[in-house]
Amino acid sequence: IDSFAQRIRSSEGGLISAWIGIPDPLFVNHLAQEAFDAVVLDMQHGVWDLGSAAVGIGQGRLAGKPVLARIPVGDFAAASRLLDAGASGIIAPMINSASDAVAFAKATKYPPVGERSWGPTLALNHTGLPAAEYLTTANDATVAIAMIETRAALDAADEIMRVDGIDGIFVGPSDLSIALSQGATVAPDTPEVDGVLKHLVARCRAHNKFACVFGSNGERAGELLKMGFDFVIAGADTQQLRSGAASAIAAARRI
Ligand code: 3PY
Ligand code: MG
Numbered sequence: 001i002d003s004f005a006q007r008i009r010s011s012e013g014g015l016i017s018a019w020i021g022i023p024d025p026l027f028v029n030h031l032a033q034e035a036f037d038a039v040v041l042d043m044q045h046g047v048w049d050l051g052s053a054a055v056g057i058g059q060g061r062l063a064g065k066p067v068l069a070r071i072p073v074g075d076f077a078a079a080s081r082l083l084d085a086g087a088s089g090i091i092a093p094m095i096n097s098a099s100d101a102v103a104f105a106k107a108t109k110y111p112p113v114g115e116r117s118w119g120p121t122l123a124l125n126h127t128g129l130p131a132a133e134y135l136t137t138a139n140d141a142t143v144a145i146a147m148i149e150t151r152a153a154l155d156a157a158d159e160i161m162r163v164d165g166i167d168g169i170f171v172g173p174s175d176l177s178i179a180l181s182q183g184a185t186v187a188p189d190t191p192e193v194d195g196v197l198k199h200l201v202a203r204c205r206a207h208n209k210f211a212c213v214f215g216s217n218g219e220r221a222g223e224l225l226k227m228g229f230d231f232v233i234a235g236a237d238t239q240q241l242r243s244g245a246a247s248a249i250a251a252a253r254r255i
Helices: 004-009 025-031 050-062 076-084 098-108 121-127 131-141 151-155 157-162 173-180 191-207 218-226 237-254
Strands: 015-020 038-042 067-070 089-092 143-148 168-171 210-215 231-234
Touching: 004 089, 004 143, 004 210, 015 025, 015 237, 025 038, 025 050, 038 050, 050 067, 050 076, 050 121, 067 143, 076 089, 076 098, 076 121, 089 098, 098 143, 098 157, 121 131, 143 151, 143 157, 151 157, 151 173, 157 168, 157 191, 168 191, 173 191, 173 210, 191 210, 210 218, 218 231
Parallel strands: 015 038, 015 231, 038 067, 067 089, 089 143, 143 168, 168 210, 210 231
Antiparallel strands: none
16 A cells, blocks of 8 residues: 555556545445555545545555545645545645645645645554654655646646646546536547647656546546556446446346
8 A cells, every 4th residue: 555656656557546426434445345556535526524534544444455535626734634544645626827736735745845734643553654754755655646627727737747746647537628618518538638638648758747537437447548647547436336236227127
């Protein structure tokens, strides 16, 4: 688990993560049994609060899986608290400028990179590290991931990637498609969006940052890995739950 940051930073790529919005730590317990490389708890559009997320992080660790959290927009205080609870990484939505990225890095990295405040009680329990060693290793052992999903973010992508403490980016293709169409449509897998995704992967390579992206199902996740993304989502919990249920009903009706 604590080598996850090293894995995602290396060029090995090919990481596939679960994505959970239903705020029950037992969902983490179940999904972590599958061959996912990580689990993301979505606190932006999902329904987790800090207490349920802290227990969810523990359930991931029980199953040997690193747990990351996506915070609500601009809630950088939550970013620090989730790292304190043992999250392996934080995904911050709607990072639209270098100054957004600096504020995010401040909350997630200890000095001299940032201003993260001391108090990683659960993280110390989970990692088993002495405080002094946690302090000097946490900036490298956890990852701060900036979401690029607006026109402003696209324009500022190079500056965002250059911010000290930002380890990688996560592209939100749905919001990006809304931005590109000026609100006319949500279409995360058009050739226009794919062109932007390829461009951002290339910019990540140039800046030596890793690239993550949301894929709405397994097939899309496979395409995104082929495009060069290092870390992909293969659909959300709600969609996986419902498509499993729908296919069971359809199979029963076919007999
Ligand atoms: C987006 O596609 O906009 C996301 O934030 C991923 O869920
Ligand atoms: Mg989004």
